[in-house]
Structure formats: structure tokens, C-alpha cells
Amino acid sequence: MERRTLLKAGLxxxxxxxxxxxxxxLTVAADARPRVxxxxxxxxxxxxxxxxxxxxxxxxxxxxxxxxxxxxxxxGRRRVGRVRVHSQRAxxxxxxxxxxxxxxxxxxxxxxxxxxxxxxxxxxxxxxYHDGSxxxxxxxxxxxxxxVHHNGxxxxxxxxxxxxxxxxxxxxxxxxxxxxxxxxxxxxxxxEGDVPRGNPFGNHTWSYGHxxxxxxxxDSRGRLWASEFGEKDxxxxxxxxxxxxxxxxxxxGGDGRGGYRDPLATWQTENCSPSGIAVAxxxxxxxxxxxxxxxxxRLDGPRRGRRRRYFTGDLGRIRTVQAAPDGSLWITTSNHDxxxxxxxxxxxxxxxxxxx
Numbered sequence: 001m002e003r004r005t006l007l008k009a010g011l012x013x014x015x016x017x018x019x020x021x022x023x024x025x026l027t028v029a030a031d032a033r034p035r036v037x038x039x040x041x042x043x044x045x046x047x048x049x050x051x052x053x054x055x056x057x058x059x060x061x062x063x064x065x066x067x068x069x070x071x072x073x074x075x076g077r078r079r080v081g082r083v084r085v086h087s088q089r090a091x092x093x094x095x096x097x098x099x100x101x102x103x104x105x106x107x108x109x110x111x112x113x114x115x116x117x118x119x120x121x122x123x124x125x126x127x128x129y130h131d132g133s134x135x136x137x138x139x140x141x142x143x144x145x146x147x148v149h150h151n152g153x154x155x156x157x158x159x160x161x162x163x164x165x166x167x168x169x170x171x172x173x174x175x176x177x178x179x180x181x182x183x184x185x186x187x188x189x190x191x192e193g194d195v196p197r198g199n200p201f202g203n204h205t206w207s208y209g210h211x212x213x214x215x216x217x218x219d220s221r222g223r224l225w226a227s228e229f230g231e232k233d234x235x236x237x238x239x240x241x242x243x244x245x246x247x248x249x250x251x252x253g254g255d256g257r258g259g260y261r262d263p264l265a266t267w268q269t270e271n272c273s274p275s276g277i278a279v280a281x282x283x284x285x286x287x288x289x290x291x292x293x294x295x296x297x298r299l300d301g302p303r304r305g306r307r308r309r310y311f312t313g314d315l316g317r318i319r320t321v322q323a324a325p326d327g328s329l330w331i332t333t334s335n336h337d338x339x340x341x342x343x344x345x346x347x348x349x350x351x352x353x354x355x356x
Contacts, residue, residue, distance in 0.1 A: 032281035034294060034310050034329065037354045041069065041077040042346035046089075047332040048153070049100030049114065050322040050350075054107055058322075058330065059129065060350060061114065063096035063337070064089045068134060071350055073326070081134030083127070086119045088148050089338045095122065095146060098153025103191055104161050111191070113140065115153045115165060122146045124155070124165055124193070140193035141204070145170035145183035150212040150229075154276070159222045162196050163189050164206065166213035166226060173249035176209050184210045184248060186226060186240055200243035209246040209260065215277030215286060217323070219299065227274035227286050228263075235272040236263035237284055237297055265297045265305050276320035278329055281355055285329060287318035289339070294318055294331065294353075315351070316344050329353040 041047075046063040053059065056073035059080065064087035069077040087096040095117030103111035103126070112129045114137070115122065122144035128135035140163075144152075150168030158164055169175045169184035176184025179201050188206035190196050195204055215227030224240040234253035238246055238261060247260035254262035267274070273290035283296045293312040298304055311318070319334035331351050335343040 032283050032296060032355050034285070034296075034353045034355055036311075036315075036351050037328065038075060038352040039346065039349055040073075040075045040330070040352050041071045041350040042348075044069070044077075044332075044336075044348040044350065046096075046319070046334055046337045047348055047350060048096070048098050048320060049155070050320055050330055050332070051100040051102045051112060052322070052325055053102070056325050058324075059100055059112060060332070061097040061100055063087065063098065066097045066116070068097075068100075070132070073324075077350075078132075080129070080132055081127075083114060083116060083125075083134070083137060085116045086146075087117070091148055092338050093148045095148075095151045095153075098122075098151065099155035099165070101155040101157055101163065104157050113155055113163065113191075115155050117146050117151055120146070122151055122153070122167065122170075124163070124189075126191075140191075141165075141182075141187070141189060143182060145172065145175060145181070147171045152210075152213055154214055154216040156216040156218060156224075158188075158218055158224065161191075163191055164216055164224065165189070166210070166216050168212035169210070169248070173211070176211065176248045177245075177250075179203070179205050179208055184208065186210065186213060186216070186224075198242075206242060207240050207244040207246060207261075209244075209248050209250075211248040214275040215321075217277045217279045217284070219279040225277060225279060225284055225299075227277045227284075229273060230269050232269060235267045235269055235274050237265040237274070237277075237286065238263045264299070265307055267291070267295070267307075275318070275334070276322065276331075278321040278323040280323050280327065280329065285321050287321045287331060287334075289317045289319065289334060292316055292318070294321065315349075316340060316342070316347065324352070327355070329355065 048063040066083040066085040099115040123142040125137035147170035152167035175181040274286040317334040
């Protein structure tokens with residue numbers, strides 16, 4: 001078929017001649033099946049945040065130690081610094097050095113952003129990463145509620161150049177519905193930590209009614225997606241909208257025609273417990289902790305919301321999933337986080353995953 005005929009039919013061809021569907025002019029893999037291509041780093045302890053550097057290598061942080069490594073795109077790791085954090089791993093805690101993100105103009109200013117826990121709060125800081133080492137942290141936003149559990153922690157810069165951060169309710173559910181609290185929210189702030197124009201409530205709150213969001217990712221259309229831990233019943237994948245109320249603590253999952261935003265996909269908590277999320281090939285890919293697998297969810301088209309499960313039991317607990325510049329996914333295992341009774345050889349690992 002000629003290319004014009006294919007486009008009219010909503011099809012495109014890959015480099016290998018395979019016909020694949022298109023949605024809104026974007027190519028969507030028919031299956032987008034992941035497979036592990038390479039172990040990039042091993043013998044880590046609860047790697048959490050990943051931030052890709054120019055050239056394809058990445059900075060990877062350990063949650064409990066605060067150590068930061070540079071992991072090469074072909075493998076290998078080198079320590080580049082340490083951030084002081086407060087970890088409560090011995091108590092089953094979830095705080096420490098969490099999300100990482102690079103400033104959109106990193107090549108010019110060398111700013112690395114980090115979400116971390118102290119004894120008094122969770123906070124967002126930024127540090128210079130230059131000549132292979134980290135500088136001292138500068139506070140961007142402090143006072144985010146902290147607790148043993150539900151610390152949120154994911155960071156992502158949006159196409160608007162602003163920083164989005166997910167926070168947890170720190171085990172106080174009423175914070176999620178209080179739009180003045182920084183807990184149980186997705187926040188939107190300037191790179192300097194100020195409230196940007198366009199925020200719906202005149203403060204840092206972008207959306208609210210969240211229990212514990214550990215995954216944030218933008219798709220190629222600029223839509224923001226978030227993965228959220230349920231309490232006992234339902235985990236969620238949500239499209240985040242300005243000013244949206246996502247229901248916690250009054251609802252888990254959808255409420256139909258009620259006043260809360262409904263998720264695109266849900267899971268029973270024992271099958272998922274989603275942390276990191278990446279968007280690629282028209283799918284959201286979510287790391288499942290209790291589910292010990294990688295989930296994919298189709299985001300558009302007639303099969304919108306369809307879920308598939310990969311690597312079930314093969315890798316153990318999967319914490320972070322990040323889309324790499326070369327189109328692959330990087331994932332981290334989380335078998336040394338205090339929640340797993342067994343660890344796989346070489347855990348914890350950073351793995352490169354190809355999508356076929």
C-alpha cells in the first residue's frame with residue numbers, strides 16, 4: 001500500500017515493514033511487548049529516582065543511603081555524590097532520596113532536582129551536577145508532610161517548563177482534601193519554587209484528593225498521568241487535570257457520575273501497588289511492587305484502558321520505570337526495600353528494557 005493510503009487507513013509502517021496502528025497521528029505499537037535487553041547496574045539498595053543526562057547515561061539515587069550514581073547507557077556505575085536524607089527503612093518506612101529530575105535547560109545551568117525526606121518534612125531541593133560530582137543542595141520547596149509511609153516523591157518537568165511533584169498524605173487522609181495542605185497532592189511550581197500563573201487555587205496545588213502518588217509521566221500530547229496506591233481495595237492510573245479532585249479518602253477507584261475524577265485503569269492492590277510510570281508507544285508502563293511485574297495500559301483508541309502484565313515474578317518488586325532518550329525503558333528492582341522476603345541475585349538492579 002502507498003503511504004497516503006496507509007495514513008488514511010490509520011496505519012503506519014515500521015522500519016522493518018510491520019504495519020502498526022496510529023492514534024491522533026501518532027504511531028502506536030500493536031503490542032509494545034517489553035523484554036529485558038541488558039542489566040546496566042547491580043548490587044544497589046533500593047534505587048528510586050532516575051534522571052537522564054545528555055548523551056543517554058543517567059543519574060540514579062538510592063532511597064535509604066542518599067547515594068547518587070551515574071549509570072552508563074551501556075552499563076556500569078560510578079558514585080558521584082551523596083544527599084543527606086532521613087530513612088526509616090528499619091520501620092518499614094518509605095522516605096529517603098526519592099524522585100530526581102533535570103532542569104529543562106540542564107546543559108546551561110546544570111541543575112538536578114531531588115525530592116527527599118528529612119526528620120521534619122519532605123522537601124524539594126536542587127543541586128548542581130557538574131564535572132562528574134554533585135554540589136550542595138538548595139531548598140526549592142520545604143514543608144511537605146512526612147511520615148513513615150505515604151511520602152509520594154516523584155518529580156517531572158512538564159512541557160510548560162514547570163516542575164510537577166507528587167506528595168502523599170503521610171498517613172493523615174484529611175490532608176488530601178485540604179487544598180491548602182501540601183500533602184496528598186500533585187504540585188505545580190516554578191523551577192525556583194514559586195507559585196506559577198494558572199494554578200487553580202492560587203497556591204502550589206495542581207490536583208488533590210490523592211493518597212500516595214509515586215509515579216508521574218507526561219505523554220507526547222502533553223497529558224499528565226499518575227499512578228496511585230489504594231488503601232485496601234483499588235490501585236489507580238489517572239489522567240491528571242488542572243484542579244481535579246481524585247477522591248481520597250472518600251473514594252477508591254471510580255465513582256461514576258459522582259464529583260471525583262475516575263481512573264482510566266484500576267487493579268486490586270495485591271496485583272499491583274504501582275510506583276514508577278513511563279509512557280511509550282501509546283501505553284503507560286507501571287512498575288508493580290506487590291504485583292511483582294510490569295503492567296502496560298493502552299492510553300487511546302478502541303482498546304483504551306486494556307491492561308497487560310509482563311515479567312510476572314521474574315524480577316521481584318519493580319519500583320521505577322523511566323522512558324530513556326533512545327526509546328527503551330529503564331526499570332529498577334526494589335527487593336532491598338524492607339518489604340521483600342527474598343532478593344534475586346545481583347539485586348537491586350537497573351535494567352534496560354526494549355519494546356518490540
